[in-house]
Amino acid sequence: MNSIPPEFEPATIKSRSAPEMQMYRAEVASQEPMKSLLENNPDIYFVTPMRSSSWGEWEFKRGSYYDTTIGEKHAFWQGKDLPQPSKDLGQLRADMLKWGYCKVENALSAEQVAVIKQRVMEQAEGERLAGVAQKTPSGQNINCCVNKGQCFEGFIEQHPSAVQGGALIEQLVTEALGVGWICTSLIAAISLQGGVPQALHQDQNNALDSRSPMTINILTPITDVDEANGGTLLIPGSHLVLSEAVREHKPVGKLPPAINLDAKAGTMVITDGRLLHGTGINHTDVPRIVMLNGMQKSFLRQQENWMLSVSPKVLKRASHKLLHRMGYQATTGTQTNEGHGFGAKGLAGEAAGATVDFRLAADRGQYLRVGELGPNSTQEELQAAYTLRDVVSKARAGGKSAPVGIGGSTDGTVSTLGAPATNPS
Ligand SMILES: [Fe+2]
Known part of the structure; x- marks a missing residue:
């Protein structure tokens, strides 16, 4: 039996791989921007309960990031030109660039909102009754909505029948992510009284120094949201501050305060994946519903494993666009x-x-x-x-002109498949 060369022995490799010997170590092991962010913004630190046994044990701390209000009532943010609901593409683009989010007014009609709301509430109850509800620190999530009502198929596809402003939304997302973008998941997030706020975070958890977003999250309130019922917490403009800090290898300094998002049901709030945000606190006894529909560049791994999870019924009737969105x-x-x-x-x-x-x-x-x-x-x-x-x-x-691409060609060359196709389906 041939012996393995000593250079391939795990013990040898380990002895030659001390941290200071490793390539790209500073980049790969970096905990920025969150490390300096938390050091310089102690009011932002918050760990949500991870187990039901600690449910409800958190304490509301005055002055913490979640002890806030909407922009127009906030002493720091009053008078600043924070995003307002709009259908104007120029304004929406400007808001995205400057603040990291924009509000597309009436992206869903009242009727479209009502359809989604009824389905979400029924599904939430059904999942509780079935014992398969996903309890979250904030309330309840409904995952993989695409299997749970045809209205969600149109929602992901941004078909005008489900999202009257779909074409405008798609234009903005395409400008942000480039053509070919896909969907990472569609979740209905329900915040309930007694729930805890979510830690502030960035949805885009890689390439944090990027000059443009790698991911976009479209938040769609299905109930009006504000400071009373847990409007999403966010720090306007943080997408730029954080990406610049990482890019320029400098610590994140003191950040401006977080606000609660306020938006009418049916508004689509497009957020840059680099924006700091988290679920707010619902102080009312009425469930707060926000649809979370993340989009991303197509080479990133998706949150939902659509390859396994999508039901055959949905797959068989799915449009090309919906299939593409799901990967x-x-x-x-x-x-x-x-x-x-x-x-x-x-x-x-x-x-x-x-x-x-x-x-x-x-x-x-x-x-x-x-x-x-x-x-x-x-x-x-x-x-x-x-x-x-x-x-x-x-x-x-x-696809007459499209390359079939068997054989590993990446230059569009069509290679051959040996035997004639049988039993075309
Ligand atoms: Fe998030």
């Missing part, structure tokens, strides 16, 4: 399926990148993956009805 569309070199999707640009409906048929085959118990093959494989093995053949065949039939 069932290969993007340039990422999330290919058995190589299907290389060369695809990751645009909705692009035949070369559509991967949902693999999942549907798996649901039927018929997903036949290409496994070990070689010169001695049997004819049965070589001619097997691999699902890859069906998917590629369908892609070729549906």
Whole structure:
């Protein structure tokens, strides 16, 4: 038996990997910007109860970041030009750039709000009755909404039937993230009386020095929100302060105070993923509902594992756009399926990148993956009805000019698939 070269022995590797020897250590091990942020803003520090046994044991501390109010009532923020509800693209862009959020007025009509509200309240009760409700420190979350009502499919897709301002929302998100962006999750966040505030945080938890957002969170109040019922806590402009601090390797100094978001039901509040924010305290006995619909660049891993969680019923009727949002569309070199999707640009409906048929085959118990093959494989093995053949065949039939991309080409070259496709679905 050949001995392994000593350089490959774990003990040797460990002895040669002291922290000061490691490359990129300062970057990889950095705890900024939160480290200096918490040191210089002690009122922001807050740890929410992690277990039900500590539920309700927190104490309200006067002067803490969650002891605040809406911008126009806040002594520090009064008179500043904080974002106001608007349908004006120019104003909304300016608000995003300066403050890290904007408010799209009446993005949902009153009727659209009512549909979502009824479904959320019914689902919340149903999940409690079924014993599968997700209790949060603030109240209750409904996860993976896409399986829980057709209205949520249109919501994620920002279809005008569900979101009358969808086209305007998409324009702003595309400007922020670039074409091809996808959805990370859709959660209904319900804050209840007695809940605790969430620690301030950034949704974008990587590339914190970025000059533009990598993620966007669209907050949609389904009930009016304000300082009384737990309007989202946020620090306007913090997206710039924090990213600049990381980029320039300097500590975060004293930050301006947090405010409660105030917005009418049906407003869509688009937030930059770098903005400091957290769920507020609901001081009323009426549930506060906000839909959390995060969007992100397509190469980032999604919060919801849509590949497993989306129901077959939803997948079968999903539009190209909804499939793309959930990640069932290969993007340039990422999330290919058995190589299907290389060369695809990751645009909705692009035949070369559509991967949902693999999942549907798996649901039927018929997903036949290409496994070990070689010169001695049997004819049965070589001619097997691999699902890859069906998917590629369908892609070729549906996308005349689009590269099929089998074979790992990333330059758009179409390579060949040996046997003719069988049993096209
Ligand atoms: Fe968040």
